[in-house]
Amino acid sequence: MTEDDRGAHGASSAVQTAPPAVSALIEPRPMRADAARNHEKILQAAEEIFALDGVMVPIDIVAERAGVGIGTLYRHFPTKEALYEAIVMTRLTSLLATADECVKNPNAQEGLCSFLREFAHQSSEKKDLFDALGQAGIDIKARFSDTFEVLMARVDSLRQRAVDEGAVRADVGTKDILNLVMGSCHAAGPSGIDDTSLQRLVDIILAGIETRS
Amino acid sequence: MTEDDRGAHGASSAVQTAPPAVSALIEPRPMRADAARNHEKILQAAEEIFALDGVMVPIDIVAERAGVGIGTLYRHFPTKEALYEAIVMTRLTSLLATADECVKNPNAQEGLCSFLREFAHQSSEKKDLFDALGQAGIDIKARFSDTFEVLMARVDSLRQRAVDEGAVRADVGTKDILNLVMGSCHAAGPSGIDDTSLQRLVDIILAGIETRS
DNA sequence: ATTTATCCGGAACCGTAGTTCCGATTCAAT
DNA sequence: ATTGAATCGGAACTACGGTTCCGGATAAAT
Numbered sequence: 001m002t003e004d005d006r007g008a009h010g011a012s013s014a015v016q017t018a019p020p021a022v023s024a025l026i027e028p029r030p031m032r033a034d035a036a037r038n039h040e041k042i043l044q045a046a047e048e049i050f051a052l053d054g055v056m057v058p059i060d061i062v063a064e065r066a067g068v069g070i071g072t073l074y075r076h077f078p079t080k081e082a083l084y085e086a087i088v089m090t091r092l093t094s095l096l097a098t099a100d101e102c103v104k105n106p107n108a109q110e111g112l113c114s115f116l117r118e119f120a121h122q123s124s125e126k127k128d129l130f131d132a133l134g135q136a137g138i139d140i141k142a143r144f145s146d147t148f149e150v151l152m153a154r155v156d157s158l159r160q161r162a163v164d165e166g167a168v169r170a171d172v173g174t175k176d177i178l179n180l181v182m183g184s185c186h187a188a189g190p191s192g193i194d195d196t197s198l199q200r201l202v203d204i205i206l207a208g209i210e211t212r213s
Numbered sequence: 214m215t216e217d218d219r220g221a222h223g224a225s226s227a228v229q230t231a232p233p234a235v236s237a238l239i240e241p242r243p244m245r246a247d248a249a250r251n252h253e254k255i256l257q258a259a260e261e262i263f264a265l266d267g268v269m270v271p272i273d274i275v276a277e278r279a280g281v282g283i284g285t286l287y288r289h290f291p292t293k294e295a296l297y298e299a300i301v302m303t304r305l306t307s308l309l310a311t312a313d314e315c316v317k318n319p320n321a322q323e324g325l326c327s328f329l330r331e332f333a334h335q336s337s338e339k340k341d342l343f344d345a346l347g348q349a350g351i352d353i354k355a356r357f358s359d360t361f362e363v364l365m366a367r368v369d370s371l372r373q374r375a376v377d378e379g380a381v382r383a384d385v386g387t388k389d390i391l392n393l394v395m396g397s398c399h400a401a402g403p404s405g406i407d408d409t410s411l412q413r414l415v416d417i418i419l420a421g422i423e424t425r426s
Numbered sequence: 427a428t429t430t431a432t433c434c435g436g437a438a439c440c441g442t443a444g445t446t447c448c449g450a451t452t453c454a455a456t
Numbered sequence: 457a458t459t460g461a462a463t464c465g466g467a468a469c470t471a472c473g474g475t476t477c478c479g480g481a482t483a484a485a486t
Contacts, residue, residue, distance in 0.1 A: 032432060032483060054348075058473055069435035071477085080474065131399070135267075135348050172417060179406070180414055183396025186344070193392070201393055204385060208421025245453060245462060271443055282465030284447085293444065427486100434481065444471085451464065456457100 039076050042066045046083050047090070051126040055084065055133060084133060088140060091129065092147050095119065099154040108161035112168070113206060115158055120181050120202050124193060128186040172209045180205045252289050255279045259296050260303070264339045268297065268346060297346060301353060304342065305360050308332065312367040321374035325381070326419060328371055329394050333415050337406060341399040385422045393418045 031039075045066035049057055059080055063073040077083040098118050105111035123130070133140055141148055155174050162168040184201040185193070244252075258279035262270055272293055276286040290296040311331050318324035336343070346353060354361055368387050375381040397414040398406070 029432085034483070035433060038434085056348075059475090060473080063435095070437095070475085071435050072433075074475070075433070078475090131344075132348065135269075135345065172413075176410070176414055176417065179410075180393070180397060180417060183399070183414075184393060185396070187392040187396035197389070197392075200385075201389055201396075204389065204393060204421035205417065206421070207425075208417035208419070212420075213426055242462085247453070248463060251464085272445090273443080276465095283445085283467095284465050285463075287445070288463070291445090429486080430484095432481105432483080435479100437477095439474105439476075441474090442472090444469105446469070447467095449465095451462105453462075454460100456459085 035076075038066070038068050038072055042068060042073055042076055042083075043086060043090075047087055047126075050087065050129060054127055055129065055136060059083075081138065084138060085143065088129070088133065088144065089147070091122075091126065092144060092151060095122070096147070096151050096154060098122075099151065099158065102158060103154065103161075108158070108165040109167035112158045112162045115155070116177070116181050116202055116206065117199060119178075120185055120198050121195065123182060123185040124195065124198050130182065131186050166211060168209050169211050177205070177209060180208075248289075251279070251281050251285055255281060255286055255289055255296075256299060256303075260300055260339075263300060263342060267340055268342065268349060272296075294351065297351060298356065301342070301346065301357060302360070304335075304339065305357060305364060308335070309360070309364050309367060311335075312364065312371065315371060316367065316374075321371070321378040322380035325371045325375045328368065329390070329415055329419070330412060332391075333394050333398055333411050334408065336395060336398040337408065337411050343395065344399050379424060381422050382424050390418070390422060393421075 042062070046062045049062055049065055053061075059073065060070055062083070063070045066073070073083075077086065099115055102111040102115040102118075105114065130140060152174060155178065159168065159172075159174050159177065163170050181202060184198060184205070187193075255275065259275050262275055262278055266274075272286065273283055275296070276283045279286070286296075290299065312328055315324040315328040315331075318327065343353060365387060368391065372381065372385075372387050372390065376383050394415060397411060397418070
């Protein structure tokens with residue numbers, strides 16, 4: 001039961017012209033047009049709502065906002081956790097892209113700096129998504145260990161470059177930095193924190209990890 | 214209904230010898246011995262459990278740990294929120310005491326420093342109590358505004374002294390500092406963070422708010 | 427146009443956690 | 457020892473949110 005759309009995420013918009021009999025064994029079916037549309041609508045609605053009201057919102061609300069029934073939502077994401085996973089994945093990927101961008105910056109310090117700013121900015125926009133999930137008993141680091149590792153490595157290279165350049169103290173770990181920045185994002189209570197204040201906090205952190213003269 | 218033990222918290226252990234008829238209008242009744250005992254047991258159990266498993270634990274568990282029935286618990290704290298309030302109050306008071314202690318330190322920088330360390334230490338011990346409450350939709354700053362203000366003022370005097378002494382930058386606010394330190398405490402995920410790492414984070418923050426040479 | 431596999435919608439179900447209620451129990455005053 | 461009010465205990469009630477189920481609608485293949 002309910003095994004029909006398992007693993008259909010990567011379908012994209014590739015046209016299927018191969019003989020059905022054989023390819024059916026590999027790729028079950030291309031997913032109906034409306035289904036694909038709904039899948040996207042749900043994902044988007046969830047992202048918006050979670051960012052706005054936190055992950056505690058009842059799932060009905062997400063369905064309502066997406067303009068679909070609850071049943072439909074469950075057809076696409078058999079569990080609320082599955083929804084979380086999809087969104088966190090999006091988020092991690094996006095961060096990874098940001099990190100990649102920042103690595104290109106020839107100035108190591110600037111690179112690290114702008115990554116952290118962007119990281120903080122995203123985190124505060126998406127109302128403490130990561131943290132709220134932790135609260136709800138989902139261990140992100142465990143569930144997405146591979147993607148997480150990659151991101152971590154990327155950030156670490158940002159940090160290492162800055163250290164090599166002599167701009168950042170060698171005795172602060174990547175985790176320390178990320179913990180500090182993440183922490184800043186939700187410390188200001190449920191009301192969130194305005195971007196200006198947040199950037200001020202990031203500045204302090206940056207000052208804190210700089211090499212002293 | 215259920216108005217019999219309203220406001221009986223401050224009863225303490227003062228002996229009542231005044232004529233009952235008159236004092237009854239002022240102080241309803243001294244609270245039965247076992248009741249007082251239970252009140253204390255519940256408070257203590259709640260503090261322990263909340264610190265250990267977070268505020269999401271069902272209230273039955275608290276009652277069980279305190280060795281009383283659910284009904285009893287509700288007799289003393291008519292709502293789960295009421296329990297929260299009692300505990301947060303304890304916590305705030307304790308922090309206030311710490312702050313008072315630190316103000317006595319003749320060295321302003323050391324004073325601020327040791328307060329922040331202690332603050333961080335307590336926060337990590339008591340498993341993100343404040344934050345978890347925020348998550349649960351309780352706005353601490355609003356509900357305890359008066360006590361909170363006092364604490365805030367105290368910390369601000371710690372900061373101001375350090376600024377006057379030329380040890381801390383003048384452009385960082387008290388809120389910034391507290392946000393950073395609070396943030397550090399729970400950023401490390403549900404598993405918490407060991408005290409050594411936490412102190413390292415506090416060190417970075419302290420470095421970040423120092424005046425540059 | 428017909429047919430059928432897929433998908434949609436939302437009523438109903440179930441488990442969980444907060445809260446209420448009231449008979450049984452216990453304190454403490456006489 | 458007796459008595460009555462205060463307190464206790466926990467079964468039962470309620471609200472809420474996640475999940476299941478299935479009759480009806482729809483895309484797309486013939």
